Amino acid sequence: MTVMAQRETTSVLPPTGIGPKTAGIEIRNVNLSYGTNHVLKNVSLSIKPGEFFAFLGPSGCGKTTLLRLIAGFNQADTGEVLLGNEDIARLPPWKRDVGMVFQSYALWPHMTVARNVAFGLEERKVPRAVIAEKVKAALGLVGLENLAGRYPSQLSGGQQQRVAVARTIAVEPKVLLLDEPLSNLDAKMRVQVRRELRDLQRRLGLTTVFVTHDQEEANSICDRIAVMNDGTIQQVGTPMELYERPASLFVANFLGTANILDGAVSGSGDARVFEVAGGGSVEVPAVAVIPAGAKLVFRPQHVRLKAPGEAGLSGQILNREFLGANVRYGVRLGVSEVLVEAAFESAAGLRAIGDTVSMAIAPERAAFLAH
Amino acid sequence: MSIALDTPRAATRQRLATPGQIVLASAIALFLALFLVVPVVTVVYVAFTEKGSGAFTLINFADFARTDLFITSFWNSMYVSLMTVALASVFALPLAYLTTRFEFRGAGVIQALGFVPLIMPPFAGAIAMQLLFGRNGSINLLLDDAFGFKIPFMEGLNGVIFTQAVHFFPFILINLSTSLRNIDRSMEEAAQNLGSQGFRLFRRIVFPLAMPGYIAGASLVFVKVFDDLATPLLLNVKDMLAPQAYLRITSIGIADPMGYVISVVLIVVSVAAIGLSAWTMRGRDYATVQRGGGGLAQRKLKPWESAIAYGVVVLILVLVLAPHVGLFLLSIATVWSFSELPDGYTFAHYARVFVESGVFIKNTLLYASLAGLIDVVLGVAIAYLVLRTRLPGRQWLDWTASAALAIPGVVLGIGYLRTFYGVKLPDGTSLASFWIIIVLALAIRRLPYALRSCYAALQQVAPALEEAAESLGATKYRTVRRIVVPLMMGGILAGFVTSFATAAVELSATLMLVQNTSDAPLAYGLYVFMQSPAGRGPGAALGIIAVLLVAVCTLLSNWVIERNQSKRSGK
Numbered sequence: 042m043t044v045m046a047q048r049e050t051t052s053v054l055p056p057t058g059i060g061p062k063t064a065g066i067e068i069r070n071v072n073l074s075y076g077t078n079h080v081l082k083n084v085s086l087s088i089k090p091g092e093f094f095a096f097l098g099p100s101g102c103g104k105t106t107l108l109r110l111i112a113g114f115n116q117a118d119t120g121e122v123l124l125g126n127e128d129i130a131r132l133p134p135w136k137r138d139v140g141m142v143f144q145s146y147a148l149w150p151h152m153t154v155a156r157n158v159a160f161g162l163e164e165r166k167v168p169r170a171v172i173a174e175k176v177k178a179a180l181g182l183v184g185l186e187n188l189a190g191r192y193p194s195q196l197s198g199g200q201q202q203r204v205a206v207a208r209t210i211a212v213e214p215k216v217l218l219l220d221e222p223l224s225n226l227d228a229k230m231r232v233q234v235r236r237e238l239r240d241l242q243r244r245l246g247l248t249t250v251f252v253t254h255d256q257e258e259a260n261s262i263c264d265r266i267a268v269m270n271d272g273t274i275q276q277v278g279t280p281m282e283l284y285e286r287p288a289s290l291f292v293a294n295f296l297g298t299a300n301i302l303d304g305a306v307s308g309s310g311d312a313r314v315f316e317v318a319g320g321g322s323v324e325v326p327a328v329a330v331i332p333a334g335a336k337l338v339f340r341p342q343h344v345r346l347k348a349p350g351e352a353g354l355s356g357q358i359l360n361r362e363f364l365g366a367n368v369r370y371g372v373r374l375g376v377s378e379v380l381v382e383a384a385f386e387s388a389a390g391l392r393a394i395g396d397t398v399s400m401a402i403a404p405e406r407a408a409f410l411a412h
Numbered sequence: 413m414s415i416a417l418d419t420p421r422a423a424t425r426q427r428l429a430t431p432g433q434i435v436l437a438s439a440i441a442l443f444l445a446l447f448l449v450v451p452v453v454t455v456v457y458v459a460f461t462e463k464g465s466g467a468f469t470l471i472n473f474a475d476f477a478r479t480d481l482f483i484t485s486f487w488n489s490m491y492v493s494l495m496t497v498a499l500a501s502v503f504a505l506p507l508a509y510l511t512t513r514f515e516f517r518g519a520g521v522i523q524a525l526g527f528v529p530l531i532m533p534p535f536a537g538a539i540a541m542q543l544l545f546g547r548n549g550s551i552n553l554l555l556d557d558a559f560g561f562k563i564p565f566m567e568g569l570n571g572v573i574f575t576q577a578v579h580f581f582p583f584i585l586i587n588l589s590t591s592l593r594n595i596d597r598s599m600e601e602a603a604q605n606l607g608s609q610g611f612r613l614f615r616r617i618v619f620p621l622a623m624p625g626y627i628a629g630a631s632l633v634f635v636k637v638f639d640d641l642a643t644p645l646l647l648n649v650k651d652m653l654a655p656q657a658y659l660r661i662t663s664i665g666i667a668d669p670m671g672y673v674i675s676v677v678l679i680v681v682s683v684a685a686i687g688l689s690a691w692t693m694r695g696r697d698y699a700t701v702q703r704g705g706g707g708l709a710q711r712k713l714k715p716w717e718s719a720i721a722y723g724v725v726v727l728i729l730v731l732v733l734a735p736h737v738g739l740f741l742l743s744i745a746t747v748w749s750f751s752e753l754p755d756g757y758t759f760a761h762y763a764r765v766f767v768e769s770g771v772f773i774k775n776t777l778l779y780a781s782l783a784g785l786i787d788v789v790l791g792v793a794i795a796y797l798v799l800r801t802r803l804p805g806r807q808w809l810d811w812t813a814s815a816a817l818a819i820p821g822v823v824l825g826i827g828y829l830r831t832f833y834g835v836k837l838p839d840g841t842s843l844a845s846f847w848i849i850i851v852l853a854l855a856i857r858r859l860p861y862a863l864r865s866c867y868a869a870l871q872q873v874a875p876a877l878e879e880a881a882e883s884l885g886a887t888k889y890r891t892v893r894r895i896v897v898p899l900m901m902g903g904i905l906a907g908f909v910t911s912f913a914t915a916a917v918e919l920s921a922t923l924m925l926v927q928n929t930s931d932a933p934l935a936y937g938l939y940v941f942m943q944s945p946a947g948r949g950p951g952a953a954l955g956i957i958a959v960l961l962v963a964v965c966t967l968l969s970n971w972v973i974e975r976n977q978s979k980r981s982g983k
Binding site: 112113114133134135136137139140141143144145147148149150151160161164165208209212 | 596598599601602603604605606607608609612616617620621623
């Protein structure tokens with residue numbers, strides 16, 4: 042797992058030659074339907090100026106629809122979209138000053154790289170000399186000055202992606218929208234390009250919204266993430282907050298691996314325990330707020346295997362996966378399987394399939410979620 | 413053991429072709445050489461040699477350049493072809509743009525109707541056009557009554573341009589529509605996102621991206637019109653190149669060099685036009701519908717826009733379908749002359765046609781089916797050899813077969829006459845007057861189109877499907893028969909229909925090759941009927957029969973193809 046792959050970068054940067062007048066985005070009570078299909082359900086969201094923000098969710102969750110709504114390609118049925126202090130919900134795409142990089146890059150095949158990048162500036166009637174300067178600066182930012190005369194078909198996927206970014210930032214938009222920008226790249230390029238995007242965003246200080254279904258991408262480069270499902274925003278927070286304190290079973294499941302156990306709370310005050318369906322119980326911290334019908338949620342690395350016979354949840358090992366630094370056991374507990382992750386020390390110390398073990402869950406790392 | 417297994421495998425890997433493939437390729441090469449290369453080379457050879465001695469000379473070309481009639485004809489052909497492209501574009505552009513880029517009710521019907529002119533012989537339409545748009549045709553009579561003036565739609569070259577544009581504009585419509593449909597919506601959205609909209613967006617993004625389709629269609633129209641023989645002849649326009657070549661050969665004789673010189677000029681211009689369009693389009697094969705793209709964006713029209721759009725579409729459709737209506741009226745008219753509509757109606761022409769012209773219909777069905785069959789057999793074989801084998805020189809089969817595209821029908825006809833005239837059949841008659849020769853000319857002319865269909869079909873068959881059959885024990889031949897051909901069936905049928913439908917109404921080459929009326933196809937009979945005013949009624953009836961014949965066959969095969977496809981996709 043590279044859930045914690047956030048790379049902190051700070052550097053003294055040279056002037057970019059591109060100076061966007063960045064702004065925050067405020068989305069208020071937006072609803073959008075296609076016929077009977079309610080795609081966005083009362084979505085509200087606030088993105089701060091200069092923030093690198095992600096819409097993360099499975100396909101069909103409405104994340105791309107929401108992005109296209111900001112760009113002006115979708116119209117909300119109700120609600121407001123504010124850019125800075127300006128309501129842009131009724132403006133057509135070409136009046137919005139919102140830069141979008143398309144998933145397919147959408148580079149025009151009949152124009153050279155330089156002509157592609159110059160396009161938006163030409164539409165804005167910028168003087169020729171300034172256009173030349175800005176095209177050079179934008180291509181310089183993505184490291185492609187020497188390919189200005191090429192046609193898109195002569196570029197690699199990674200180069201095309203950079204041209205698409207350069208084309209968008211050349212017009213100095215107030216915000217940058219990235220629609221699954223890494224999905225058409227191979228795995229190795231993906232890691233490299235996402236770092237470049239992160240560095241570029243830092244240099245420009247440009248509010249950026251990044252749509253992805255890949256939690257690793259979102260975790261590694263974004264300041265904050267909105268996890269979406271079924272047209273609603275499930276939770277907004279930093280990658281670490283979402284991982285440590287998921288607000289719903291969906292978020293817990295979607296970000297990383299989680300064990301989810303049914304059961305019921307018994308006792309009261311300081312003596313509350315969570316009786317796990319299928320046997321055993323877990324202490325509940327005094328401060329924990331437990332909604333009715335809550336399930337016990339915890340990460341595989343927050344369970345410890347103890348010697349057989351010690352107190353804890355007792356189960357039998359069903360399977361074992363060797364992951365390198367870690368070993369992951371599947372342990373049967375009643376009718377469910379609990380995943381347990383332990384650091385790998387030596388082959389001799391491994392538990393065997395069929396062994397009966399005792400598990401200790403760290404109560405302070407567990408969450409109680411009803412839905 | 414492992415050595416014994418490895419050796420034969422290594423041997424097959426190194427062998428470039430099996431004996432079967434070599435035999436097949438040689439047979440195709442021989443066919444193309446006999447019926448395409450030799451006749452064309454003969455024509456070129458005659459043009460460049462001195463009559464009698466056979467010595468190389470340019471004197472024939474000097475004669476061509478010195479003769480005012482030929483120079484006028486050359487420029488007339490140029491002018492007519494370019495103006496036809498322009499007028500055809502005026503018909504095709506709005507239809508293509510409106511039906512592909514907007515939410516347009518009836519777009520499918522409009523596209524289908526736009527295809528209809530292609531299935532009528534253009535020269536059959538020409539007579540109907542005279543009656544509707546001629547000096548004393550319906551429209552001008554109405555104009556004269558109402559406003560006191562007439563428009564010379566059909567005077568001289570105008571008539572050729574108008575008739576050809578109405579007939580050939582579907583080529584531009586089809587190609588342009590495909591291009592427009594292939595422009596991914598993200599292409600436009602990216603431009604909007606960067607501040608572009610409206611006409612600027614169209615001019616800078618949509619139009620350049622659709623350009624390859626437009627050029628492909630326009631160059632095809634140019635070449636077709638430049639090479640066409642029957643339409644100008646029927647409209648009594650003789651000072652164009654193809655009619656001149658025909659008249660020289662038929663009136664002066666097969667030995668007159670001018671027919672050959674004109675043929676060379678026709679070939680050069682056709683090749684140049686095709687080459688020029690290929691050169692303009694090089695590196696511009698924009699397939700912009702891409703992974704992660706959004707598909708096609710169709711804009712909604714505002715009510716007033718919608719009204720204008722439908723007005724334009726209806727006007728164009730009425731114009732391009734007028735010949736069909738006119739031809740139908742003519743076929744059931746007692747007398748139609750100097751009046752808006754016929755004086756009376758009768759089915760006598762159909763009765764006469766059925767009695768007298770049964771042989772034309774029978775010949776057409778026979779020739780067109782045989783030509784179509786030859787085309788798909790050659791098409792499948794060439795496609796297979798090029799795409800699936802490593803036979804050296806296999807590309808040459810494709811190039812040679814495709815070169816037929818640039819050979820005008822009249823040139824092929826002249827070439828066949830010259831080449832096969834001296835070849836005697838066992839019964840003492842000339843091979844050039846044997847009806848099979850007409851079939852071969854039709855097949856060669858249509859081969860490039862059928863070949864493209866077969867290529868497309870074979871490219872969609874994954875090689876793994878063949879490998880699976882071979883690993884289960886099927887030989888190459890059995891694999892082709894049981895796996896490849898069934899999977900290509902849709903494309904093969906499409907190729908057959910294209911060949912059949914266009915061969916059924918072709919006249920340029922046939923006009924030269926028909927020696928005996930009993931061997932003549934329908935198009936030839938139609939042409940003969942249309943020569944005399946009294947024959948117009950029966951001629952029109954024959955034209956309507958031709959249109960119906962082609963239409964029914966096309967619909968039938970479409971139905972077969974669709975049934976085939978829906979069966980395979982399991983719906």
